[in-house]
Amino acid sequence: GNSVTQMEGPVTLSEEAFLTINCTYTATGYPSLFWYVQYPGEGLQLLLKATKADDKGSNKGFEATYRKETTSFHLEKGSVQVSDSAVYFCALRRYGGATNKLIFGTGTLLAVQP
């Protein structure tokens, strides 16, 4: 079946440190891949997405590249800020599914300290 595995948190970093949150997936066909972010007390917001192999999604200094050969979509940011503290969710949507529903990973809490 389709599934998403992401690294467990919490991830604690100092401001301006480099961030990587790993995400791997299992899916038939060619899924679209997403990173969503959930700030404290809020709902989820789309951070970035990629719809085919080798695509790079980017937004707010975050990047992730769709790697079909390693079935991965790791999230990176070169220099994190305190305001990036949030829970990050990796998700996939399998193309051609019966409905436009997302399959989420368990989420990774990022805490950035000043």
Place this chain on the structure above:
Amino acid sequence: IAGITQAPTSQILAAGRRMTLRCTQDMRHNAMYWYRQDLGLGLRLIHYSNTAGTTGKGEVPDGYSVSRANTDDFPLTLASAVPSQTSVYFCASSDSYTDTQYFGPGTRLTVL
């Protein structure tokens, strides 16, 4: 534009009681979804609706029902709440022809 609104923001409910969580969107999206968020499990799909008048079951539909009488509203009902339904519930919507789902702010439900 408000996007997606959910009500109530939070609720404490006695076991066995009936509860309806409300969700309204003003983006004229065809598809709507209900997820529950539990620590260590991420978000899991409860029910979905691809268009007004149709609904479908997600991963964890037992104990929940939905209706989609019009495009804007997608209420989620717990007919007889149980403590295992304590969770944060998120409503989402998407245009049928794009992947992006937009989420509401959530409802925190506690069943005692």
